[in-house]
Amino acid sequence: MSEAMIMLADTTVGDAEIAAVTEVLRSRWLSAGPVTRSFELEFAAALGVGDAVAVSSGTAALHLAMLSLDLRPGDQVIVPSLTFVAGAAVVALHGATPVFADVRSADDLTIDPADVARLLNPAVRAVVATHYAGRAADLTALRDLLAGTPVALVEDAAHAPVVAHPAGALGTVGDVGCFSFFATKNLTTGEGGMVVAADPGRLARIRRLRSHSLTRATWERSTDAVASYDVDDVGLNYRPTEIASAIGRVQLGRLPDERRRRAALAARYRAGLGDVPGLGLPGTAAQPDEAHHLFPVLLPDGADRDAFRAALWRNRVQTSVHYQPIHHMSLYRRRYRSTGRPLPVLDALAGRLVSLPLHALLSDADADHVVHAVRAALTA
Numbered sequence: 001m002s003e004a005m006i007m008l009a010d011t012t013v014g015d016a017e018i019a020a021v022t023e024v025l026r027s028r029w030l031s032a033g034p035v036t037r038s039f040e041l042e043f044a045a046a047l048g049v050g051d052a053v054a055v056s057s058g059t060a061a062l063h064l065a066m067l068s069l070d071l072r073p074g075d076q077v078i079v080p081s082l083t084f085v086a087g088a089a090v091v092a093l094h095g096a097t098p099v100f101a102d103v104r105s106a107d108d109l110t111i112d113p114a115d116v117a118r119l120l121n122p123a124v125r126a127v128v129a130t131h132y133a134g135r136a137a138d139l140t141a142l143r144d145l146l147a148g149t150p151v152a153l154v155e156d157a158a159h160a161p162v163v164a165h166p167a168g169a170l171g172t173v174g175d176v177g178c179f180s181f182f183a184t185k186n187l188t189t190g191e192g193g194m195v196v197a198a199d200p201g202r203l204a205r206i207r208r209l210r211s212h213s214l215t216r217a218t219w220e221r222s223t224d225a226v227a228s229y230d231v232d233d234v235g236l237n238y239r240p241t242e243i244a245s246a247i248g249r250v251q252l253g254r255l256p257d258e259r260r261r262r263a264a265l266a267a268r269y270r271a272g273l274g275d276v277p278g279l280g281l282p283g284t285a286a287q288p289d290e291a292h293h294l295f296p297v298l299l300p301d302g303a304d305r306d307a308f309r310a311a312l313w314r315n316r317v318q319t320s321v322h323y324q325p326i327h328h329m330s331l332y333r334r335r336y337r338s339t340g341r342p343l344p345v346l347d348a349l350a351g352r353l354v355s356l357p358l359h360a361l362l363s364d365a366d367a368d369h370v371v372h373a374v375r376a377a378l379t380a
């Protein structure tokens with residue numbers, strides 16, 4: 001019987017990634033180059049689109065998405081409050097205003113299109129939809145709502161790499177799609193990300209912005225005797241390394257097996273926890289595909305979340321909270337007091353949210369242990 005902690009997340013990185021990284025190191029070309037280009041084209045192909053731009057993080061992906069919209073002070077971007085803070089920070093960095101939207105229900109923790117409809121006004125430039133936990137936000141409703149308006153739809157697909165949807169893979173349905181390859185994500189490169197965009201002109205601009213809008217990249221210039229470049233836009237260095245891209249290519253190949261394992265574990269949790277009185281298991285509505293990135297549960301009303309998490313920790317189960325709502329954070333409360341408002345659905349459930357361990361290396365015995373630990377903590 002193992003006494004090891006059952007971790008919230010873990011990575012499937014193994015010998016194949018080590019071999020790929022070794023090959024890059026031996027090649028002596030470490031910054032973005034041909035391996036990164038292959039990763040971009042393979043990731044795009046997996047999504048069913050023609051091209052993608054690899055970047056150094058999911059935050060960089062979101063920042064580039066906002067830069068491509070030319071946000072200005074006074075502009076508003078509607079952002080789910082139940083997402084990682086990066087989604088709001090990249091708006092605030094422009095001096096624009098993140099306006100927070102509610103979740104739809106205790107069963108659907110993605111952005112509520114009805115609340116988005118209430119928030120639309122001429123200052124709104126974009127809506128961010130996070131595919132929370134790896135389940136699709138209601139892209140059909142959001143697209144219908146925004147059709148005929150100049151408001152862009154930005155998909156934060158950090159939880160949902162290569163997930164099928166009737167309208168196209170998640171990330172490819174809106175105007176811009178952003179992915180993260182952080183260490184806890186389903187597909188990881190340590191730190192990394194990817195951007196896709198419906199408009200090839202926008203994607204080309206994002207590619208230039210990733211590299212200070214130099215008209216020619218370092219690796220393109222490396223073959224010229226007399227190389228030069230121009231600069232025609234204010235950009236950043238958000239390039240990934242070849243080391244990260246080599247890991248990403250291998251990880252992309254692991255996704256189908258990884259997905260199947262996560263789905264089996266999620267089903268095991270649902271079977272083991274479905275009858276616990278008062279415990280909510282969001283995400284029962286059928287979806288064609290999902291990434292099973294997180295397994296969030298809603299503790300029974302009135303349960304002490306800190307005590308619950310401490311009890312699981314003592315029982316060697318690590319938990320987390322995805323997320324503490326952004327509109328509760330001091331910066332966002334203080335700075336956006338005039339546009340801030342209560343979000344009744346999220347406000348009522350945020351204190352009950354806990355994420356259970358979910359990753360492809362968990363055994364059935366680990367999952368059963370987690371189920372027992374949850375039941376024990378709630379009946380103590």
Ligand SMILES: *Cc1c(COP(=O)(O)O)cnc(C)c1O
Pocket residue numbers: 057058059060083084086087130156158159180181182191192193
């Ligand atoms: C991880 C994450 C990000 C940020 O990605 P990084 O690679 O950590 O910068 C953004 N949004 C969501 C929903 C995430 O989970």
